[in-house]
Amino acid sequence: xxxxxxxxxxxxxxxxxxxxxxxxxxxxxxxxxxxxxxxxxxxxxxxxxxxxxxxxxxxxxxxxxxxxxxxxxxxxxxxxxxxxxxxxxxxxxxxxxxxxxxxxxxxxxxxxxxxxxxxxxxxxxxxxxxxxxxxxxxxxxxxxxxxxxxxxxxxxxxxxxxxxxxxxxxxxxxxxxxxxxxxxxxxxxxxxxxxxxxxxxxxxxxxxxxxxxxxxxxxxxxxxxxxxxxxxxxxxxxxxxxxxxxxxxxxxxxxxxxxxxxxxxxxxxxxxxxxxxxxxx
Numbered sequence: 478x479x480x481x482x483x484x485x486x487x488x489x490x491x492x493x494x495x496x497x498x499x500x501x502x503x504x505x506x507x508x509x510x511x512x513x514x515x516x517x518x519x520x521x522x523x524x525x526x527x528x529x530x531x532x533x534x535x536x537x538x539x540x541x542x543x544x545x546x547x548x549x550x551x552x553x554x555x556x557x558x559x560x561x562x563x564x565x566x567x568x569x570x571x572x573x574x575x576x577x578x579x580x581x582x583x584x585x586x587x588x589x590x591x592x593x594x595x596x597x598x599x600x601x602x603x604x605x606x607x608x609x610x611x612x613x614x615x616x617x618x619x620x621x622x623x624x625x626x627x628x629x630x631x632x633x634x635x636x637x638x639x640x641x642x643x644x645x646x647x648x649x650x651x652x653x654x655x656x657x658x659x660x661x662x663x664x665x666x667x668x669x670x671x672x673x674x675x676x677x678x679x680x681x682x683x684x685x686x687x688x689x690x691x692x693x694x695x696x697x698x699x700x701x702x703x704x705x706x707x708x709x710x711x712x713x714x715x716x717x718x719x720x721x722x723x724x725x726x727x728x729x730x731x732x733x734x735x736x737x738x739x740x741x742x743x744x745x746x747x748x749x750x751x752x753x754x755x756x757x758x
Contacts, residue, residue: 480557480558480559480560481558481559481560481561481562481613481619481622482500482502482554482557482558482560482561482562483499483500483501483502483561483562483564483606483609483610483613484501484502484503484504484550484554484561484562484563484564485501485502485503485504485563485564485565485602485603485605485606486503486504486505486506486542486565486566486573486602487503487504487505487506487517487518487737487739488506488565488566488570488571488573488598488599488602488737488739488740489503489566489598489599489600489602489603489606489737490599490600490602490603490734490735490736490737490740491503491603491606493518495603495607499606499607499610499611500610500613500614501606501607501610502550502554503518504542504546504547504550504573505517505518505519505542506539506540506541506542506566506571506573506739507539507540507541507542507543508521508526508537508538508539508738508739508742509537509538509539509540510526510529510530510535510537511529511535514540517737517738517739518737521738522738523735523737523738523741526738526741527709527710527738527741527746537738537742538742539571539739539742539743540572541571541572541573541575541576542573542576542577543576544576544579544580544583547576547577547579547580547581548580548583548584551580551581551584551588551590552584554588555584555587555588558588559587559588559589560588560589560590560591560619561588561589561590561591562591562592562593562609562613562619562622562623562626563577563581563590563591563592563593564592564593564595564602564605564606564609564626565577565592565593565594565595565602566595566597566598566602567594567595567596567597567598567670567673567674568594568596568673569596569672569673569674570598570670570673570674570675571739574592574594577592578592589619591619591623593605593623593626593627594673595630596630596670596672596673597630597633597635597670597673598635598670598736598740599635599707599734599736599737599740599752600705600707600732600734600736600752601633601634601635601752601754603734604629604633604703604752604754605626605629605630605633608625608626608629609622609625609626612625628757629754629757632754632755632756632757633752633753633754633755634669634670634752634753634754634755635669635670635707635750635751635752635753636667636668636669636678636691636694636750636751636753637667637668637669637691637707637744637748637749637750637751638665638666638667638668638687638690638691638748638749638750639665639668639744639745639747639748640665640745640747640748665687666678667690667691667694678694687714687749688714688717688718688721688749689721691718691749691750691751692718692721692722692725694751694753695722695726695751695753696722696725696726698753698755699755700755700756700758701726701729701753701754701755701756702754702755702756702758703730703732703752703753703754703756704722704729704730704731704732704751704752704753704754705731705732705733705734705751705752706718706719706731706732706733706734706749706750706751707734707735707736707748707749707750707751707752708733708734708735708736708748708749708750709735709736709741709744709745709746709747709748710735710746710747712747712749714749715733715749718749718751719731719733734752736748736750
């Protein structure tokens with residue numbers, strides 16, 4: 478054996494092709510729609526999700542993978558691996574990591590399971606899983622892989638706008654408002670993921686629309702190693718944002734990614750955001 482397996486969850490937005498290419502095992506989050514439970518990425522694609530929730534009367538919800546699903550995955554991977562590294566959705570945004578911890582504590586196999594709270598979601602979570610998989614493939618010791626992932630987390634940032642805060646607030650994921658200046662109800666706040674939870678960005682000096690404010694968020698970084706524009710569906714605003722960034726940072730590769738259905742459940746299909754990894758150099 479001697480092999481180390483990398484596990485993440487479907488909130489990473491990893492496609493089956495990416496997961497296969499990097500050798501990452503993705504456990505699906507459950508999405509409940511109209512009384513039926515789907516397994517994200519297994520029997521529910523992003524396009525199918527949007528078709529099912531096209532009516533305003535249908536409110537989807539999510540739940541974590543079951544304890545049995547984690548046990549089954551750990552048991553399967555234990556046949557071929559000595560170690561498993563699980564990198565999961567922020568524990569403040571969902572209960573997936575908590576279930577994984579339960580499963581790891583009661584897992585009777587000889588395989589060692591190490592779990593990491595990414596404090597992130599969507600593309601940055603995928604970046605962490607890919608970095609871990611690449612390090613394993615390069616022969617890096619498992620403990621060093623875990624150290625690498627944990628060291629990367631504080632250097633990753635997500636900022637985004639949503640059309641409505643209603644679903645976020647209904648789910649208990651509503652943003653922490655700044656203690657200094659209240660956000661006017663008429664102004665859509667720039668939201669960030671900070672310490673693993675959603676907060677209103679206090680430091681933004683930018684005025685104007687979503688594209689301009691996200692652009693200002695990106696260009697304030699003195700160094701950017703990876704950059705992605707996050708959207709639920711193809712949006713002209715994402716092209717406009719990419720154009721602004723390319724003009725200001727012509728040598729920077731700009732990825733465009735669709736956030737997964739488990740994220741769209743809470744932010745809707747018209748959220749626009751950016752993910753930044755500033756690197757550790």
